[in-house]
Amino acid sequence: MAVSVVLSLIKELRRTLGRENVLSAHSELVVYECDGYTIEKNRPDAVVFPQSTEQVATVVRIANEHNVPVVARGAGTSLAGGCLPLGGGVVVMLTRMRRILQVDLRNRLAVVEAGVLNLQLARALAGTGYHFAPDPSSQGACTIGGNVATNAGGPHTLKYGVTVNHVLGLEVVLGDGSVLALGPVHNPAGLDLLGVLVGSEGTLAIVTKIWVRLTPNPQDYRTLRVIFDTLDSASNAVSDIIGEGIIPAAMELMDRGIIGALEEAYQFGFPLDAEAILVIELDGPSAGLDRQKEQVVEICRRQGAREVLQAATAQERQMLWKCRKAAAGALGRLSSSYCTQDGVVPRTRLPHILRRIVEIGRAHRVRVVNVAHAGDGNVHPVLLFDERDKEEVHRVLAAGRALLEECIACGGSVTAEHGIGVEKIELMTSLFAEPDLEAMRHVRSAMNPGGRLGPGKVLPSP
Amino acid sequence: MAVSVVLSLIKELRRTLGRENVLSAHSELVVYECDGYTIEKNRPDAVVFPQSTEQVATVVRIANEHNVPVVARGAGTSLAGGCLPLGGGVVVMLTRMRRILQVDLRNRLAVVEAGVLNLQLARALAGTGYHFAPDPSSQGACTIGGNVATNAGGPHTLKYGVTVNHVLGLEVVLGDGSVLALGPVHNPAGLDLLGVLVGSEGTLAIVTKIWVRLTPNPQDYRTLRVIFDTLDSASNAVSDIIGEGIIPAAMELMDRGIIGALEEAYQFGFPLDAEAILVIELDGPSAGLDRQKEQVVEICRRQGAREVLQAATAQERQMLWKCRKAAAGALGRLSSSYCTQDGVVPRTRLPHILRRIVEIGRAHRVRVVNVAHAGDGNVHPVLLFDERDKEEVHRVLAAGRALLEECIACGGSVTAEHGIGVEKIELMTSLFAEPDLEAMRHVRSAMNPGGRLGPGKVLPSP
Incomplete structure (x- = not known):
């Protein structure tokens, strides 16, 4: 310039x-x-x-x-x-726009500025009996505006959905500088622009204020840590549980590489020879939970689970979640740099994609470890590397691309919750037909006429 | 032409x-x-x-x-x-495009053509343990494509959300005749056009195929019929129940006029002097339900409920729902023509809007009876008239307009689930600021360039 x-x-x-x-x-x-x-x-x-x-x-x-x-x-x-x-x-x-403007329990909503931290809202709601459901792994740092931009998910997406399911209204600045107030609360009339704005990664508008839906806290939880000898049996268990009509609040998978890193960092006492751990959480009214838990345990056992541990106290539950949410932090033990991928497949294809991820890592000589929101078919292979080694960076990019193409081939997608950003923009042409992309471009031009908001993101040039 | x-x-x-x-x-x-x-x-x-x-x-x-x-x-x-x-x-x-193309329980989805009836899908899913959650009162007749066009709700919207929360993908024909496949299942990448298409009433595209999310059937229900002496106490009970952190599957309100019509048509045994009946349904795992039911009963009693009846069998439950869903049919007893309005207010304003509806009816000399998805703050005043009496038709239109303007004044909206259609298009300028409408028009032009799809609907001319 x-x-x-x-x-x-x-x-x-x-x-x-x-x-x-x-x-x-x-x-x-x-x-x-x-x-x-x-x-x-x-x-x-x-x-x-x-x-x-x-x-x-x-x-x-x-x-x-x-x-x-x-x-x-x-x-x-x-x-x-x-x-x-x-x-x-x-x-x-947007980090200085961080006021929680309103908490209205009777109408089950809160109004926040875009820079409010996800955890800040969680803390403000403590004791009210309600919470904001999206809980990305980066919950302690990420903002609600960022959650909206990427339509963020998290471990509890399985039961509670992604951010768009919890946004009731937005105040936004469009590409021409005009300010829109969209659908605060009871405004479902007209064309509902909320859906296309949530997840548009700043390419249509800048979100400044958000009306979020509040979700009642479940009365109780049953949180299980289930250890499997093979990745296959863990992912088959996931598929069987859903097939049974049970929707747990969360089903998180960690593979041997992640288990090792966590163990080294925090000594949770994980068995280092297990190929997979599932963290399964059921929630709802207390009284019905035990029966459901027993069903889940039975399914896991049938798939060959080696060990099933139930969190006996709220503290133990916190600890199980801590070990899952600390996974990103523990990766520093394994490598100086890492790149977390975000593919998604129909959950019945989980065993396949997890096998393919191992093969692709091996073929590109990249070390890969896996965490996954398994219940959603959402895999997060983490590619470990040293960013000073340019040749290795190239192999990481190629491996990432190969595994996302495999997700597409399975009928899945290149992102479930991280967005396209700049990272995956080239894959959009594999994922969408040209008329689909063209329709998206038309909508982008409608809201961001000069194209100056978030250029080079989400939609590839024609 | x-x-x-x-x-x-x-x-x-x-x-x-x-x-x-x-x-x-x-x-x-x-x-x-x-x-x-x-x-x-x-x-x-x-x-x-x-x-x-x-x-x-x-x-x-x-x-x-x-x-x-x-x-x-x-x-x-x-x-x-x-x-x-x-x-x-x-x-x-679209009524000859009525094939259910796929039911995939493990991935919790079904694929249907737009003309499939809501009830047809419900029947096809019977016995699978899953259902399609949106259940408009017109369920026996309406199509899934119509549900998508209006983003339809229904009694169970309170807990399960509207149609957009249950649509995973769409195949659509845009205004220029091009065909788009949007987001089938695992395709949240790119600009998510699903949200703006659902509820766009055919003004952006014609929906031909729909991927719908399936919802596990609740294990059990507690269905209550609660009789109140006043509308105020019934709507305060609704607000108190939500305030307590309880989200029933449904909370439906019927006023004295509806009760009378139903009684005349079907002899359900309703007391004719009651001002309001709530049908409240709780669902979930069996074991937790009784405690929740007791809380609800206690709140209703505190608000002065005269009588609380619980459906003791599945058959009695069906009967309670039948009496609610038959309300539209029973109206024929009261009047040769009727117009059902569809306003929505924050649920804390329910007592106010119900009082105002009575006053507005009186002021315009229009007979009004009320059903409402009370839990959602969604009122459905039914204006009774004789369409051969042109002067009365004018009064009905004026009364309808007045009560929707009152909804806007309460921070609500002119539609919760019926859409704008041609009926409410003039109210859009009261509901939205000009830049908001302009942004919607831009998006419409992007997808329906010639403006020939559904002209004169949803968005008023500038």
Whole structure:
């Protein structure tokens, strides 16, 4: 970008938002050159911290006048480069818009600014008997705005659905800087733009305010840790449980590689020779749970489960979840860099895809370990590497691509919850026919006419 | 429309679909001049019965060549004129596309053609342990395609959500005749156009095939009929139950007028002096249900319930539901014509809106009786009239408008499940700001470029 344009842009941003809300020094910008997907990097020209929807709209208008891209960013936990400022321009940080504006239990909703942390909302709701259902593994860091941008899921997606199932309304800034209030609460009339906005990764609009549905806390839980000798028997158990008409709150799978990493980091006492662990959680009214649990245990045993452990106390339950949610953290023990993939297949194809992931890793000489929201058919193979080894990075990219293509071949998709970002944009043409992509492009042009919001994300150029 | 255009249109349609699949005689067309909303009528130029997506696409292309509107129609149960062929043109009947293509329990989905009846799918799933959750009161007649077009709800929406929460994929024909397959099953990547298509009332595309999510049947039910002396106490009970963190499967309200009509028609044994009846259904694993039921009963008693009756057998439960679902049929006892409105308010405003409905009816000298999906804050005032009395029809329209405006003033909306159709299009400008409508129009143009799909529906002209 021409230096004169950048200087004018920064001057204008500072004038409107105040000097303290605009970063432009090289040393400051470098922090924003990538997100949780570290393989691609690009530096923005400016980073701004608006504090209201109006300020976001102003930033979009200023960026439009300078013809530069605008990329929204929450906590930057995207694993697909969703916050990568491709082409430079302005990164709009929503982290200072972090007020919980309303909690209304009788109407089962809360109103939050986009920068509110998922965990912050969870804490604010503690004791009310309600919660916000989407609980990504990055729950402690990620923002609700980010959850909306990627239509985030999490372990409890199996029973409770993804973010779009819990969004009642949005306030957004469109590509031309106009502000829309969409469907707050009881507004299902007209064309429902909520669905297309949720998961659009900032390519249609910047979300500033969110009306979320609250879900009553289950009365009770039964949380099981089931150990299997083979990946096959674990994934067959998953499929059998659903086939039986039981929808657990969560069914999480961890493979031997993850078990080893967790064990090394935290000493949970996992058997190191087991090929798979399932964490299965049932929830609902207390009284019905034991029978359901027994059914699940029986199915697991029939599939050859070696050991079934039930969390006896709330604390033990927390511990089981901690070991699952700490998996990402423990990976640092295995490798200096890693890339978490996000494929999804019909759950009956789980045994197949898990076998293929092992084979693909081997063929590309990449070490792969697996966590999965198995109940959803959502696999998260983690590819371990050293980012200083360029040749290895190439092999990681090729292996990632191969395994996502295998997901497509199974009737699945290249993302269940992380989004397309910049990482998977080339795969979109394998996943969709050209008329489908063209229809999406038309809709994008309708809401983001200049194409300056989130360029190079989600939709490949024709 | 010029006679020559109509003749050429019909000739071309007959040539492509076969003579037996095209209606064009006046006596045949008159059947299609309105749907369940009988206040406005208009005759189409032709009615066609395609049997495949390709045939639908062909019809759209032929209509485009003749520059005439295309209106999709299922069973014609719309209560808002959603199937009214405004401006004439071609009505595309989807009722011969009625095959259930697949039932896949392990992946919890079914694939159906748009013309499959809601009840037909329910029957096909009997004994599998799964069901399709949306259950509009018109369940016995309405099609799944119609459910998608209006994003239909029903009594069990309270716990299970509306149609969009149960649609996994769509095959659609866009306004230019191109065919899209959107998101079958595991395709959440890209811009999710499902959300905006569901509920778009045929103004973006014609839906031909639907992948629906299947929901496990609850293990057990507790179904209560609770009689209240006042509407206020009934609606306060609804609000208190939700406030307590209990989400019943359904909470349906019927007022004195409906009770009288039902009693006259079917002799269920309702007390004629009660002002309100709630039908409350709890579902889930058997064992937990009784405690929850006791909580609900206690809340109802606290609000002054006169009588609480529990269905003791599956048959009694069916009977309680029959009396609720038969309400529309019983209305014929009260009046030769009626118009069912569809307002929605935050459920805490239920007592207010029910009082206001009575006042508005009185002010416009229109007899109004009420059924409501009370748990959702969704009221269905039924305005009774004689369609031969033009002056009365005017008063009915004015009263309907007044009560929907009251819903907007309460922070609610003019439709929860019936859609905008032609009936409420003028209210859209009260409900939405101009930039919101403009954004919707942009999206409509993106998918329905010539504007020939469902003209005059949903979005008012700028």
